[in-house]
Amino acid sequence: MSRLVPFFGFMLLVALFGFGIWWNTQHDQREVPSPLINKPAPAFVLPKLDDPTQTVSREALMGKPYLINVFASWCIACGEEHPVLMTQGKSIGVPIIGYNYKDAADDAKAWLAKHGDPYDMVIVDQEGRTAIDFGVYGAPESFLVDGKGVIRYKRIGPLTPEAIEKELKPAIAALAKEQP
Amino acid sequence: MIRPFSFSVGAHPVGDNQTKRRTWRRAQSALPQVLFALLFLIAGLAFAQAIEPLPFKDHAQEVRFQNLTRELRCLVCQNENLADSNADLARDLRHEVFEQMQAGKSDDEIKQYLVDRYSDFVLYDPPVKTSTLLLWFGPLVILLAGAAVVVVTIRRRSRVAPVNTVDDKAADEGDDW
Numbered sequence: 001m002s003r004l005v006p007f008f009g010f011m012l013l014v015a016l017f018g019f020g021i022w023w024n025t026q027h028d029q030r031e032v033p034s035p036l037i038n039k040p041a042p043a044f045v046l047p048k049l050d051d052p053t054q055t056v057s058r059e060a061l062m063g064k065p066y067l068i069n070v071f072a073s074w075c076i077a078c079g080e081e082h083p084v085l086m087t088q089g090k091s092i093g094v095p096i097i098g099y100n101y102k103d104a105a106d107d108a109k110a111w112l113a114k115h116g117d118p119y120d121m122v123i124v125d126q127e128g129r130t131a132i133d134f135g136v137y138g139a140p141e142s143f144l145v146d147g148k149g150v151i152r153y154k155r156i157g158p159l160t161p162e163a164i165e166k167e168l169k170p171a172i173a174a175l176a177k178e179q180p
Numbered sequence: 181m182i183r184p185f186s187f188s189v190g191a192h193p194v195g196d197n198q199t200k201r202r203t204w205r206r207a208q209s210a211l212p213q214v215l216f217a218l219l220f221l222i223a224g225l226a227f228a229q230a231i232e233p234l235p236f237k238d239h240a241q242e243v244r245f246q247n248l249t250r251e252l253r254c255l256v257c258q259n260e261n262l263a264d265s266n267a268d269l270a271r272d273l274r275h276e277v278f279e280q281m282q283a284g285k286s287d288d289e290i291k292q293y294l295v296d297r298y299s300d301f302v303l304y305d306p307p308v309k310t311s312t313l314l315l316w317f318g319p320l321v322i323l324l325a326g327a328a329v330v331v332v333t334i335r336r337r338s339r340v341a342p343v344n345t346v347d348d349k350a351a352d353e354g355d356d357w
Contacts, residue, residue: 030258035299102268128272135297137255137269 013047032153034135041145042133049108049122056123058098059147065152067096067168068143069159070131071178072103072109077138081158082126085118088164094172098122101131101139110165144168146175234278241281243287248287249274252294253302 037040038096071078089096098119100108105124112122125131134143136179144153153171155163187237236242246263254265254274262270262277273294280290294302 032255032299032301035296128269132272132276132297135299137298 013063023138025089028157030157032137034151036135036151039151041131041143041149041151044125044130044132044133046099046123049098049105049124052105054125056078056081061097061145061179063147065094065144065146065172066094066130066131067094068099068145069096069135070101070134070139070141070143071105072101072105077158078140079115081160082115082118084159084161085166086116088120089118090163092164092168092172095120095174099131100124100126101136102126102128135159142168144171144175146178197298234274237282245281246277248281248290249277251304252277253290253304255298255302 043058044139045055046135047056048056051135071081096119098112098117098121100122104122105126108122110122112119128136134141134180138156142155142159143151146152151177153168155167159168199265223246231264234242234245234247249263250261252262254260254267254273256267256269257265258269260270262273275288276293285293291303300306300312306315308316313341
């Protein structure tokens, strides 16, 4: 019997190895969970893309939940996400605010003109300073902010139809229940 | 010494093989040196690209900056630290660290600033917390478990050995792994 012990030890290692592979296919290893979930969104004042003289602040957006979608014309994954926002953006029931991240205004405008504009409003963070406060480390990223200005959900990477159905919509439905 | 040399043969009279050969030999002997110098030049360029010059107050502050950014992880290329990373975000974060340093913030305050936004993931040295207990003490537990197995095995063998010293076959049974 004790002769089989090394074999069992080996099988245990094989099982551990297999679990490691499975685990890594189930999770995005690059994903860093945001510590900002259920914390107030950082204060920001950012200009609008279509009229840079106008600015939008966190306070101005208070009262109703909204989705901030970080995008840029240089971002390839944003191009993958874009058609999803175009077809399903209106169905989620909250306004989508485009957050143009480290992009040239002309490039962003041309990109939206070419692919369509799924956003209710687009704000610009060319320097990326406010994005640091939001803990943005790539694009696309999406933040669901509730009426009190608290971040409730964050999606790192493109919003897929699956993510919208399974994560975003339930999160929005939960918000609707809270509010009288 | 590296002498200036030219690969152009046209400068020498045609047929003057000796001159040609001498020139080539000189070039040959200088070539490794030039390549060597070039290597340093290229390495220097790569370094200069990764870390743009920042106006530090003094050398001590520069050393502090280097040490701090080396302990912080770049979120874009996640196996690189902020000091080495060439990613756009890493550059922004280096500037942020630099500016906070100028503003008189301590290393811990700057780290906390980044942890608040990007979680403990930015720290190459993870803090001891309930969620990191396994990470910190797991290896120690495995080591102790291994030591326990060794101790138990040795005790068992020493208990069995005196009785069966003559009967080699019986003593061998069961502990040949």
